[in-house]
Amino acid sequence: MIPVSEAEQRILSLVQPLDRDRDTEQVPLLNAAGRVLAEPVISSLDFPHWDNSAMDGYAVRYADVQNCAPDRPVTLTIAEEIPAGYQPQKVVQSGQAARILTGSMLPAGADTVVMQEDTQRQGDRVTILTVPKPQAFVRQRGSYYQAGTPLLPAGCNLQATEIAVLAAAQQASVKVYRRPRVAILSTGSELVDIDRPLQPGQLVDSNQYALATLVAQAGAEPVLLGIIPDDPEMLRKAIAQAI
CATH class of the missing domain: 3.90.105.10 (Molybdopterin biosynthesis moea protein, domain 2)
Known part of the structure; x- marks a missing residue:
């Protein structure tokens, strides 16, 4: 040994x-x-594929809202509604905003998203109550992965x-x-398959099933060669076949 x-x-x-x-x-x-x-x-695709919103809210121009505060709110006209899966049709101009949902494309002209909790809407106008950070809640095109x-x-x-x-x-x-192929053979004249009745002195060949399962779990392909009795010539031929 x-x-x-x-x-x-x-x-x-x-x-x-x-x-x-x-x-x-x-x-x-x-x-x-x-x-x-x-x-x-x-990949030939950028991730994200385009600038998009990470929050439900309003796409705005930061220059329009940078000086707002609870005592100095800024009111903007809503130029467009942008649901998920929709391509914006308008450019956000000064004094405008676009209603936007999470994952929706950011419209041209806008560079910041104000989450809806920091706004009040009345009809086609929205009031921004607190100043956001520049480019807040904007996921830039290619920021996770760049094509090529x-x-x-x-x-x-x-x-x-x-x-x-x-x-x-x-x-x-x-x-x-x-998948790598792994040959498995069991040796021992005392071993029998699981579908045969046990005789005195015999054992079920359970290791073959355990090893085959471990091989498959490791990503390889088990090749089962069965039980080889304690005979040197039969063992030699079985090992040669496995190789």
């Missing part, structure tokens, strides 16, 4: 990395969970977060490494 550490070192010294050209495949995004990216992903730069690196393990990022980048499929 050799020590476990030596056996582990012998095995690891024989491991060869998967080849980026031969050992890859293109898979649909919904089948990519737990897989490893074989090449970097670069690496989005996810090769070697990235794809989990739920990465799948969501790829979906947002409209990546319907991705190039991943194939």
Whole structure:
């Protein structure tokens, strides 16, 4: 018998990395969970795709509201209503505001969003009660990610977060490494499969199921070669087949 550490070192010294050209495949995004990216992903989209609001409120020009206060409120005319998914049609001029919802595109001319709790509306006019910070509640185009730069690196393990990022980048499929194949064989004349009745002195081959599960959880493909009795020649042939 050799020590476990030596056996582990012998095995690891024989491991060869998967080849980026031969050992890859293109898979649909919904089948990519737990897989490893074989090449970097670069998107042609900025994130966010456009300047947008991080708050329900009113898109304004900061220059119009920078001096307002509870005792000096500023009243603006509402030029447009901008719900989510709508492309603004007007430019916010001096003295104007646009009603805007969270995630909606920021209209041209506006550079700041005042949340609705700091306003009072009457008809087509809105009164700004407190001065906001410049560019408050504005998510700038490309502030999270800029098109043409690496989005996810090769070697990235794809989990739920990465799948969501790829979906947002409209990546319907991705190039991943194939799953490593791991041959599993059980040795011992006392072992039997789970569907056979036990005879005196026999044991159920439960380790094969545990190892297969662990291999699958690690992202590899278990290849089950069954039970090999305590026969040197049969063991040699089984190991050769596994290799």
